[in-house]
Amino acid sequence: MAPTAAEQSQQHTRKAVGLAARDVSGHLAPLAITRRSTGDDDVVIKILYCGICHSDLHSIKNDWKDATYPVIPGHEIAGEITEAGKNVTRFKAGDRVGVGCMVNSCQSCESCDKGFENHCPGMIFTYNRVDRDGTLTYGGYSSMVVVHERFVVRFPDAMPLDKGAPLLCAGITVYTPMKYHGLNAPGMHLGVLGLGGLGHVAVKFGKAFGMKVTVISSSPGKKQEALERLGADGFVVSKNADEMKAAMSTMDGIINTVSANIPMAPLFGLLKPNGKMVMVGLPEKPIEVPPFALVAKNKTLAGSFIGGMRDTQEMLDLAAKHGVTADIEVIGAEYVNTAMERLAKADVRYRFVIDIGNTLYKAAAAAK
Numbered sequence: 001m002a003p004t005a006a007e008q009s010q011q012h013t014r015k016a017v018g019l020a021a022r023d024v025s026g027h028l029a030p031l032a033i034t035r036r037s038t039g040d041d042d043v044v045i046k047i048l049y050c051g052i053c054h055s056d057l058h059s060i061k062n063d064w065k066d067a068t069y070p071v072i073p074g075h076e077i078a079g080e081i082t083e084a085g086k087n088v089t090r091f092k093a094g095d096r097v098g099v100g101c102m103v104n105s106c107q108s109c110e111s112c113d114k115g116f117e118n119h120c121p122g123m124i125f126t127y128n129r130v131d132r133d134g135t136l137t138y139g140g141y142s143s144m145v146v147v148h149e150r151f152v153v154r155f156p157d158a159m160p161l162d163k164g165a166p167l168l169c170a171g172i173t174v175y176t177p178m179k180y181h182g183l184n185a186p187g188m189h190l191g192v193l194g195l196g197g198l199g200h201v202a203v204k205f206g207k208a209f210g211m212k213v214t215v216i217s218s219s220p221g222k223k224q225e226a227l228e229r230l231g232a233d234g235f236v237v238s239k240n241a242d243e244m245k246a247a248m249s250t251m252d253g254i255i256n257t258v259s260a261n262i263p264m265a266p267l268f269g270l271l272k273p274n275g276k277m278v279m280v281g282l283p284e285k286p287i288e289v290p291p292f293a294l295v296a297k298n299k300t301l302a303g304s305f306i307g308g309m310r311d312t313q314e315m316l317d318l319a320a321k322h323g324v325t326a327d328i329e330v331i332g333a334e335y336v337n338t339a340m341e342r343l344a345k346a347d348v349r350y351r352f353v354i355d356i357g358n359t360l361y362k363a364a365a366a367a368k
């Protein structure tokens with residue numbers, strides 16, 4: 001959509017600093033940027049924390065072949081409002097808020113009207129996209145952001161900013177398929193494939209909904225913590241034929257959060273008749289599914305992509321009510337490249353969160 005005159009006249013005058021990747025090496029280093037001045041419907045957010053999603057790693061490495069460098073990643077943003085435009089009704093300075101994967105959409109199509117801005121053809125990602133005023137969007141590994149109030153959610157009082165930040169992507173990404181594919185009823189058996197950032201939150205939501213939850217993982221070393229720390233009821237090692245056999249036809253649904261291409265056929269065997277496998281992981285290459293794995297016993301293969309703004313607020317409120325937060329390792333901005341290397345090796349329990357508020361400017365000054 002062409003920018004309006006008002007949008008065009010908005011000038012990018014606000015100085016900020018971010019951590020940017022300049023090329024496919026994905027190396028992140030400080031970069032001075034500008035943000036637009038506050039529009040009438042915008043809020044200005046001082047960023048205090050930002051989670052590190054695996055999508056950030058895919059993006060800085062250009063795994064999806066869509067990177068426009070410099071890329072400043074980050075779509076699990078938590079912070080405080082410092083300024084609100086004159087039409088803003090829902091927020092005021094001092095409010096604790098969050099921003100997830102989107103910062104704009106057309107706001108008038110059928111999807112937007114129904115609250116599914118995530119499906120809007122004009123949806124604009126928080127980073128690595130061209131905004132409606134023609135500038136590149138920069139994500140939350142940065143000091144501040146200016147966002148239309150529609151794309152901002154309120155942090156309930158009981159939700160900490162650091163442990164809550166990852167819910168803005170990891171949380172909504174697993175909450176949406178549970179809600180819309182009917183995998184949220186008490187007593188149902190949910191499989192969670194892959195125990196990383198998304199996976200561990202899926203376990204917690206499953207338990208909050210009164211479900212039986214089984215983690216399916218290639219890492220036997222995660223069994224104890226899955227059962228004892230995260231409260232899962234079962235743990236199946238995907239490479240262990242005996243364990244896979246014992247779990248055959250037991251699950252109502254599986255949420256697949258794995259970031260890599262893995263053999264899919266055996267996983268369908270874990271589903272009951274009419275069971276659903278919902279993909280949220282985004283491996284680089286196409287997935288291979290033998291027709292018989294799907295056709296026999298009426299299995300469904302589905303996908304799910306983040307979630308709309310109404311659902312994001314609902315998810316955050318529900319998480320606060322049930323005490324669902326992410327298990328995090330808080331890091332300083334200077335550690336971000338090491339964190340990315342560790343994330344690539346799945347060496348994090350279970351989400352890195354950058355303490356932007358206390359460390360970003362220090363890291364930027366030290367890099368000069």
Ligand SMILES: NC(=O)c1ccc[n+]([C@@H]2O[C@H](COP(=O)([O-])OP(=O)(O)OC[C@H]3O[C@@H](n4cnc5c(N)ncnc54)[C@H](O)[C@@H]3O)[C@@H](O)[C@H]2O)c1
Pocket residue numbers: 052053054055058169170173194195196197198199217218257258259260261262279280281282283304305306343346350
């Ligand atoms: N659908 C969406 O809207 C959406 C939103 C956010 C993230 N994602 C995607 O979801 C995926 C997971 O994101 P995350 O932030 O939870 O990542 P993560 O790195 O925290 O977790 C990924 C999990 O996959 C496992 N895994 C990786 N390679 C594996 C392999 N070869 N075999 C078995 N298991 C393996 C890891 O051990 C880890 O537990 C990524 O691809 C990400 O881009 C999708």
Ligand SMILES: [Zn+2]
Pocket residue numbers: 053054055056075169170
């Ligand atoms: Zn994400």
Ligand SMILES: [Zn+2]
Pocket residue numbers: 105106107108109110111112113117120121122123
């Ligand atoms: Zn729209």
